[in-house]
Amino acid sequence: MKKIIFTLAALTFFLVSCKNNSDKKENSEAETAQIAPQQSTDPFFKLSLAQWSLNRAIRGGEMSPFDFAKKAKEMGFEGIEYVSQLYTKELEKYDDKKAGMDSIVARMKSESEKHGVTNVLIMIDREGDLAAEDEKDRDAAVESHKKWVDAASVLGCHSVRVNLFGTNDQATWLKTAPDGLKKLSEYAATKNINVIVENHGYLSSNAGLLMKVMNTVAMDNCGTLPDFGNFCLKREGGAQWGAKCVEEYDRYKGVEEMMPKAFAVSAKSHEFNSETGLETATDYTKMMKIVKDAGYTGFVGVEYEGQGLGEEAGIIATRDLLLKVAKTL
Incomplete structure (x- = not known):
């Protein structure tokens, strides 16, 4: 028991x-x-929308440039990237250009605050050639760019994007490009603004040479804006735009070379495969891995320039592809 x-x-x-x-x-x-x-599950980067993606609607009068912030917010973007030339018609309405700029910038800022988007940068076009062969022309371009540097400061942007066209003679360009760029960067530094160069045709699309210019300028607020699709070195007939590209710099090598000095990244897109949703000219997985491996965590700007889709559909296709790729990296 x-x-x-x-x-x-x-x-x-x-x-x-x-x-x-x-x-x-x-x-x-x-x-x-x-x-x-x-x-x-969040991407390693933040999404911004480049205003050039809507350039046809804006230039055609279908959309006001001041509705950009609203449109970007509606499409799910956190940041916006302005394009200076899309405000030319607005500026022409004013006899007093200084007063006009002040009014335009105030309205841009008001719209961005109302819709809760971050002002990332301003892409400056048609304000003179910072790499012109004549120093007087370069200095005039620097002066012309300054108003947009001031605008970027008021808006709270971190950068202005500039072009370095100049000449296709490498020896000359490697002297003229750093001169204009450094002069503008010195002014921008007083406004706490970065000056970033996009690979945008001619020798600026030769990333190896562009980085030589960066090393010559050697300023903390001077850097790059790698664009996935702007690596054309030469077009038929010597045209700057529009004509068929006959010589192109390797886009993956180019972005990798530019990333160490990148303050922003432009996800350029043109055409998409309707079945896979992939961009037909750029392997976005390969490209975004390069961006990630560089330790970049800032804004990636959607810039659609295709013809196969409407502007808004192209923007959405690019945005969705970026988010899809981010989940695999």
Whole structure:
């Protein structure tokens, strides 16, 4: 009888002990689940929209440039990238250009604040050639660019994007391009603004040479804006735009070379495969891996320039492709 009682007691102790251990294990697992960091599904970058993606609607009068912030917010973008030439018609309405700029910039800022988007940068076009062969022309371009540097400062942008066209003679360009760029960067530094150069045709699309210019200028606020699709070195008939490209710099090599000095990234897109949703000219997975491996976590700007889709459809296709690719990296 004593043996039976002892056995029952031992069995009861064993069952209670197992239950307690099980409860402790479950509690421990629950605590661990709460403490352990959850793997983020957010992309490693932030999304911005380049205003040039809507240039046809704006230049055609279908959309006001001042509706840009609203449109970008509606399409799910956190940041916006302005294009100076899309405000030319607005500026022409004013006899007093200084007062006109002040009014335009104030309205741009008001719209961005109303719709809760970050002003990232201004792409400056048609304000003179910073790499012109004549120093007087370069200096005039620097002066012409300054108003947009001032605008970027008021808007809270971190950068202005500039072009370095100049000449196709490498020896000359490697002297003229750093001169104009450094002069503007020195002024921009007083406004806490970065001056960034896009690969945008002619020798500026030769990333190796462009980085030589960066090293010559050697200023902390002077950098690059790698664009996925602007690596054409030469077009038919020597045309700057429009004509067929007959010589192109390797786009993946180019972006990789430019990333160490990148303050922004432009995800250029043209055409998409309707079945896969992939961009037909650029391997976005390969390109975004280059961007990520460089340690970049800033804004990636969607810039659609295709003809196969409407502007808004092209923007959405580019945005969705970037987000899809981000999940694989």
